[in-house]
Amino acid sequence: MRSDQPDLASTIPHPLIAERWSPRAFDPDGAVTPDALARMVEAARWAPSYGNTQPARYLVGPRGTDTFDRVLDRLNAGNRVWAHRAGALLVACAQTRNDKGEVPYAEYGVGLATENLVLQAVAEGLVAHQMAGFDRDGVSAEFGLPESVRPLVAIAVGVLGSPELLEPEKRERETAPRRRIAAEELAFTGTWGTPYLSPGGG
Template identity: 60%
Template sequence: MTETEAPDERRGGWAETSAPVHPLIAGRWSPRSLDPTATVSEEALRALFEAARWAPSWGNTQPARYLLGRRGDDTFDRILQTLNRGNRGWAQSAGALVVGVATVLDGTGQPLPYAEYGLGLATQNLVLQAVAEGLVAHQMAGFDSDAVAELFDIPDSHEARVVIAVGHLAAPGTGDPVTRERDARPRVRRDLSELVFHGDWAHPAYPGAD
């Protein structure tokens, strides 16, 4: 086992890996305990979207689009109202709310191949850049994509697929106790023996990996 960095008392431990991985990957997690007083700088926000811009995509079609709301502005409030009740309670403390939108039709109205895959690649870049900036980012599926489309006049060629809360981790011992407990749960992933195969599907490439 390799633990890339010392555990943080606010989380269930950094990723324990069977081989060393980059600290940006080992340190990425999805907390809900965010500091409601901290702001995300404009320089950091721009860096997040620049990272997303340079993600790979099928045929360089670049299908990822984003809506950015900064806490306190109208865009943030409108994004917040599209979240389900459970997400809305903690996400209001984020410094920014971002909607990830996939371009699903090309300029001729035909389906754009691998659009959601491209949005996923770009968003992973965005999230890892957030870690590099000393921020945390929590991705959510619990929102009303139809409401987002209506509130922001998104064309039919585009579909909202994810909302990302970006902010600063709350100070230890602050915030909602239930949320703190949830954040402190151990991080768990399937063993590599269940994920990677060689020869055929019955033979793990890494049998017995930790």
């Protein structure tokens, strides 16, 4: 290992990041308080964006509201079977144009904002699961989104529940070990393929 190469043993991230995951088992009695939702949206608002264009927009539906039900109806069937137990359903959208024209890197900006939102959920003692499986055109029509606003991802937020709430296939995925690519495959230095992070010390 090079003298300037960090050892993986010293690279454990902040607990908010390390503890974030995407469960499907939500406690049907668990609540997401209005204050917690407000802090999540506020965390998203402070995300960086290209030229401070701030392209992220959110539909926010606490459970028990009309917005929650309308978002739920537009999730695909595989997501509806578990997401109905969430304390809130949101849809992250990209404002792709402003008064200056096309917003550069709008999707990237929404990704940054949504990661802030999800990490704030972890700080609130909640869990969140982001979903690509929903009817984007249906959301646009149902909520009257302007042409410049594009739905990107739906987000279920709530209190973690028991895996026993899930059907067997999803239960198995829920309890499987979390996996990521090896650190030496993620970041390189000098030339492509030369790992920046070492799998071992010494």
